[in-house]
Amino acid sequence: MIRKILIALLLITTFTLSAQRTNSSPYSFFGIGDEFNATTVEQSAMGGIGVAYSHYKYLNFTNPAAYSSLRYTTYAFGMLNNDLTVKSGTSKQSSTSTSLSYIAIGIPLSQKAGMSLGLQPVSSVGYSLSNTILDANGDISEVSLFAGNGGVNRIYGSFGIEPFKNFSVGIEADYSFGNIDNSIKHQKIGVALATKFEEVAVVRGGSVKLGAQYKKELKDQKILTLGATFKLGNDFEVTGNDYLYSLSFSSTGTEIPRDTTSTSSINGKFNMPLKTTLGVGLGKIDKWYAGLEYENQNSIEATGFLNTTNNAYKYGKSNRFSLGGFYLPKINSISSYWNRVTYRAGLRFEKTGLLVDGSGNNSNFAKVDDFGMSFGLGLPLKRMSTVNMGFEFGKRGTTDNNLIEENYFNFRLSLSLTDLWFIKRKID
Template sequence: MIRNILLVFLLIASLATTAQRTNSSPYSFFGIGDEFNPVTVEQSAMGGIGVAYSHYKYLNFTNPAAYASLRYTTYSFGLLNNKLTIDNEGEKQISNSTSLSYFTLAFPIGTKAGMGFGIQPVSSVGYSLSDFDEDASELTLFSGDGGVSRVYGSFGIKVYKELSIGIEADYKFGTIDNSITSQRADVSLATKYKEATIVRGGSVTLGAQYKKALKDNLILSGGATFKMGNDLDVTGDDYLYSLSFTGTGAEFGRDTISQSSINGKYKLPLKTILGAGLGKIDKWYVGLEYANQDAIQTSGFLNNSSNNAYKYGKSNRISLGGYYLPKINSISSYWQRVTYRAGVRLEKTGLLVDGAAPYNNFSSVDDFGISFGLGLPMKQLSSVNMGFEFGKRGKTSNNLIKENYFNFRLSLSLTDTNWFQKRKID
């Protein structure tokens, strides 16, 4: 039965993600695009916490040590729908995008270890911007699409009755195209600068979790992850050429002015996440988490003609969240078996942007979100999980853009209790 549901869900997810763009944020113009926080729908509904949290049937993308607590084989799939309102000092624009958040499988190994495998997006590029210079009578169009995804494998094991450790390895891959088109009045040909790049690279994350049983069935937990520094290699070509437009708006290339190869790097330093939590199993949990990373370094790629307009600084995030489950085995009320989640998140993304030349007044792009969600139980420990998040990013001062967003997340967590059990013959 689970396998049939799996096929139906994958079909729906494929149709949804193929039919729509996966991003529409102007901030996806910078770097490798708009980056996603790798969390499950359950985690995102709790403000993104997870480094100190583990569960016997729910997955955890933040800390690989959490797989040591897994006791059931679990398939999980997530979808994200993003409604974005872009505000540029009075002018507003609304857009929608839908994407597949993750596709993963995890299973226990004995009673003290577990593994997980999956694929999920890392970043997405999907912008279309315009700028008109009245003095020069020149229209400039900025556009981009593509993104980066990753495949990963995680392993966690309990090395002591209260201590678990884990390791995760991933490989990132994707393509990103950025272009800038300029057209002057009374000039027959426009010019276009285009970068077509391929992004490749891997990373390793180490994690640990510690749990201590207290009085009254309380459990105190702590966790830490260290995503080791790594490089993303960026290769490709850039082009500068002239073009004209047909009556339908299609491009017609003319002369190539220049062409060169791109060979750059996206250097990601060590990222540290620390957290602690307190709760009762299948009753309630509250956790606090802090993430920190030094400035990202880039060289030789992506928006070379406009890279003076942005740079990177230190990034950090603080999240607070948890869940409440009234009565897991209630017979009289279904809603008492529902898991209720909520959280809040404050983040400095590390992106610094200046909206006007001479590019010496950079502003930090900060992100704030409030989230809540529901875990709707199904048969055999499976569940449908929904998450809702309201937030804002950026600001309108310094010629920047403020984004107000509403994220709706949906996941199907399918738990199979018979995967590694021998079938008995009656």
């Protein structure tokens, strides 16, 4: 019964994806939007670790070298539901957004090699902000509305192989693409027409990641694993057009464009430097695992498009510490279903590198840091397939320096369908 309920829940939430906003964070205004960490639901429930982790049936979006351990063909579908509470110095607002996390497949190629193909979001834009200016009497004299939507997705291919015993290497290549629409509407009280500046941008780019893992068998069937990945520096090319025009509003609030004042082309760039991830893990196969991970990246550079022109933000160095793991009481238990459930938990401390100036004088930049604590369940189905659920509570940003603090609850859900391919029949 529990299996049927969970599958029905997954189908229902999948159908709601097209009807929900995919992002509602004010921080999605910056750069190419609110960036997603490339992790499976299983990894997210363990604090986002994965560089030193591999499994014979689970996918790993962190380290392509892990696919050398893949023994079963696995189809994976994931989704994310984000409940967000945004708080400033004087107000608070809540919203909900739902998005598809990934569609992927992992295929074992031999006893020492495997591959994966998939589609994932890279970033999402979905903000709506307003700013008012008061006159000497305290009445509103000007209103500015900031809005954005769109995002960037990627298709990827990963390959991992074990050239030497207990040592694996891997490579991943991807291509990112998407569209972002940013706009600023400005209305002065008593003036018939408002103005609107709109930027419609197309984002394209590719990247390559290299990975390695080393395993050491210890006493009592324990396995020590070391892992590292290096995502090489790459550029996202940003092209498109921006428009400045006047407009009026109907009685229902619908925009009525009037005269176009100017148009120009966009030719920008979002430069991503080398990203290094290191990790160590210890565990027993299908029993328990604990891991620690560190990620580091130098400052990102963004030039040539709307939200870089006013110097309201910049990037510094970013880093992340994650620790987490899982516990599986008894994988082949007959007496208790819950003994076959995988229990996961983790913590994540992240300095995003984003620096925002809330003072308006382009000199007082505040760090936007992120902290999350997570846990999850892996609910087994037939033929080694699983429904994975992850829950994460976290906080990002601060109310200092006129910035915004976000408190969020993320619910993640995935379905991993596992099967055997290319197995020759013994009996015809």
